[in-house]
Structure formats: C-alpha cells, structure tokens
Amino acid sequence: MKLLITGGAGFIGSSLCEKYVKEGHTVICMDNFLSGSLTNIKHLLDFQNFKLVKGDIRNSDLLDRVVKDVDFIFNLAAQIHVDRSYVEPKLTFDINIMGTQNVLEMARLYDVKKIIHASSSEVYGSAMNVPIDENHPLNAPHPYGASKIAADRLCYAYAKTYGLNVVIPRMFNVYGPRQKSVGYGGVISIFTRRILSNFPPIVYGDGLQTRDYTHIDDVVRAYDLLFKYNKKLPEPINFGSGKEISILDLANLIIELSGKKGSLKPVNVSPRIGEVDRLIANAGKANEILEWTPKIGIKEGLNTFIQQYKYFGSEERITL
Numbered sequence: 001m002k003l004l005i006t007g008g009a010g011f012i013g014s015s016l017c018e019k020y021v022k023e024g025h026t027v028i029c030m031d032n033f034l035s036g037s038l039t040n041i042k043h044l045l046d047f048q049n050f051k052l053v054k055g056d057i058r059n060s061d062l063l064d065r066v067v068k069d070v071d072f073i074f075n076l077a078a079q080i081h082v083d084r085s086y087v088e089p090k091l092t093f094d095i096n097i098m099g100t101q102n103v104l105e106m107a108r109l110y111d112v113k114k115i116i117h118a119s120s121s122e123v124y125g126s127a128m129n130v131p132i133d134e135n136h137p138l139n140a141p142h143p144y145g146a147s148k149i150a151a152d153r154l155c156y157a158y159a160k161t162y163g164l165n166v167v168i169p170r171m172f173n174v175y176g177p178r179q180k181s182v183g184y185g186g187v188i189s190i191f192t193r194r195i196l197s198n199f200p201p202i203v204y205g206d207g208l209q210t211r212d213y214t215h216i217d218d219v220v221r222a223y224d225l226l227f228k229y230n231k232k233l234p235e236p237i238n239f240g241s242g243k244e245i246s247i248l249d250l251a252n253l254i255i256e257l258s259g260k261k262g263s264l265k266p267v268n269v270s271p272r273i274g275e276v277d278r279l280i281a282n283a284g285k286a287n288e289i290l291e292w293t294p295k296i297g298i299k300e301g302l303n304t305f306i307q308q309y310k311y312f313g314s315e316e317r318i319t320l
C-alpha cells in the first residue's frame with residue numbers, strides 16, 4: 001500500500017512512519033517542519049520505501065502531486081499547541097482547518113481508500129460530566145480546540161456529502177519518545193527534561209487540573225486498528241486511558257521515578273488563561289468496536305520514557 005502521513009516528522013507521525021516502513025508499505029512523509037524534526041525520521045531516510053516531502057498541507061498544487069496515487073492518508077499535520085494558538089490564531093486556523101480541507105479535497109478527487117484524521121480531546125473543553133464520551137458538548141475555550149472542532153466537522157461533511165471514508169480518532173494526551181521537550185512541548189517531556197537536569201518542574205496554577213495520558217505505543221496500535229478496520233466510521237472515536245492524573249501528581253511521580261525525591265519539588269506559577277480543568281476519557285466505543293484498550297499504565301510508561309530519555313534525549317528512539 002502507498003500511505004501518505006502528513007505531519008510525519010512529528011511525534012506521533014514519525015512513530016507511524018516507522019511502523020509502516022518496517023511493515024514494507026511505501027510511506028510518504030509530508031511535513032513543513034513547523035514543530036516536527038528531521039531527527040525524528042532520519043533513521044528512515046535510507047529506506048527505499050520511505051520518501052520525505054518537505055511541504056505544507058496548505059499548498060494544494062503540491063498536495064495534488066503527492067496524493068495522486070496514494071491509497072491511504074494519515075492526516076496529522078497541525079499547529080498543535082494551545083498556547084501558540086492564542087498568539088497565532090490565524091496560523092492555527094489556516095493549517096488546522098484550511099489545510100485539512102485541502103487534504104480532504106485531494107482525497108476526494110483521487111478516490112483515496114481511507115483518511116484517518118487526528119482530532120483531539122481538546123475539542124471538549126473542561127469536562128462537564130466524566131468520563132468524557134463522544135457525545136460530550138464541544139466547549140473548547142481556545143483557538144486550537146476551535147480549529148479541531150471545525151476540522152472534525154469538515155471530515156464529517158466530506159464523509160456524508162461525498163462518501164469519503166474518513167475516520168476521526170480523538171486522542172487524549174499522548175506521551176512518549178520524540179515528543180518535544182523544549183519551547184512548545186508535551187508536559188511529560190518538559191517535566192522530564194527539567195527534572196533530569198536538576199531543575200524543578202513548573203506547574204501552572206494549583207496543579208489540580210487533570211489529564212488522561214496514553215503511551216505512544218498504545219496510540220500507534222489504535223491507529224493500526226483503524227487503518228485495518230474494514231467498515232466506515234465517520235463519527236469521532238475517543239482514545240484515552242480512562243484514568244486521570246493531576247499535573248501536580250504527575251510532576252511528583254516523575255520526580256520520584258527519576259530518583260530526585262527529596263531534592264526537587266514542583267514550583268507553582270500563575271494559572272494559564274483558558275486552561276481546561278479536567279479531561280478524562282470514556283474510550284468505551286474504541287473498546288467495543290476495535291477491542292482497543294491501552295496496555296501501558298502511566299507508571300510503566302513513564303519509567304520507560306525516563307530511561308529512554310536519559311540515554312537518547314526526547315527526540316531519539318532508534319528501533320529499526
């Protein structure tokens with residue numbers, strides 16, 4: 001099969017590139033390196049069945065050439081950071097909405113077999129009832145969440161209007177190797193980098209806001225189940241652990257697992273505007289339809305991540 005993975009040089013995209021190159025599929029990784037990195041995919045560059053296209057999903061001429069003979073699309077390219085979406089809402093809307101529309105349109109024109117579009121739990125806003133299932137109101141308070149809601153609706157409209165086979169995984173927070181730990185990064189990577197460098201983790205507000213974390217290996221497995229699923233699934237589908245952990249507890253757990261208990265403590269600073277209070281997944285639908293449940297608990301996942309981080313840093317995990 002010929003697969004296009006947009007955002008393939010990013011955290012999740014690079015793990016998917018790796019999996020499918022290994023399996024012998026032809027993989028085209030398209031990325032404009034807004035937040036992705038060449039380090040994430042450099043171990044794939046010598047494989048004949050891997051092709052890197054440096055480019056932007058907003059460029060429809062380029063997409064037209066790339067999508068022409070593609071069988072499947074994994075659309076992960078996005079401006080993914082909530083903080084950055086406050087500062088650069090136009091960039092966020094342009095990429096996440098219009099970029100997605102470009103991808104959908106090309107998929108429609110070239111009869112792509114299936115497109116798996118990455119949604120996010122950030123569409124829900126703070127939980128009004130828990131755990132959050134797919135019928136929870138879409139109350140995202142920030143431009144990033146708004147852009148993801150709009151993109152989900154576009155996917156749904158393309159599925160209903162043109163019969164496009166679109167699948168919309170709504171992932172809760174994902175963590176693991178290759179997640180950025182500098183600038184706009186994942187909280188687990190950022191905490192781990194600081195703690196292993198003997199700096200205290202910075203916690204916004206009281207740290208009692210909760211999140212639901214899933215290890216990247218469980219997410220790749222979820223994607224693979226969606227890739228192989230042979231019926232249509234145009235409604236969003238949650239992927240999360242169903243377990244919540246506060247940011248403060250997370251910081252303390254990483255301190256403990258890094259062997260720094262007693263020498264480091266989280267430092268609280270002012271809360272961030274519009275930060276969601278509570279996120280916890282009901283992934284019952286994924287379980288029912290795909291028999292997916294996460295296999296890696298937070299403690300085990302963090303332990304492995306910290307060990308990997310110690311040896312390779314966050315953006316290295318050579319497995320091929």
Ligand SMILES: NC(=O)c1ccc[n+]([C@@H]2O[C@H](COP(=O)([O-])OP(=O)(O)OC[C@H]3O[C@@H](n4cnc5c(N)ncnc54)[C@H](O)[C@@H]3O)[C@@H](O)[C@H]2O)c1
Pocket residue numbers: 006007008009010011012013030031032033034035036037055056057058075076077078079080095099118119120121170171172173174175
């Ligand atoms: N990491 C998470 O916890 C999480 C949770 C829910 C949903 N998601 C979604 O999963 C997808 C991947 O996220 P990630 O965590 O791997 O982030 P990431 O930043 O590592 O990956 C996004 C990739 O998209 C690329 N990109 C951005 N704009 C582009 C454009 N216009 N054209 C081409 N490439 C572009 C970036 O350079 C980057 O490589 C995103 O759509 C994100 O919204 C992530």
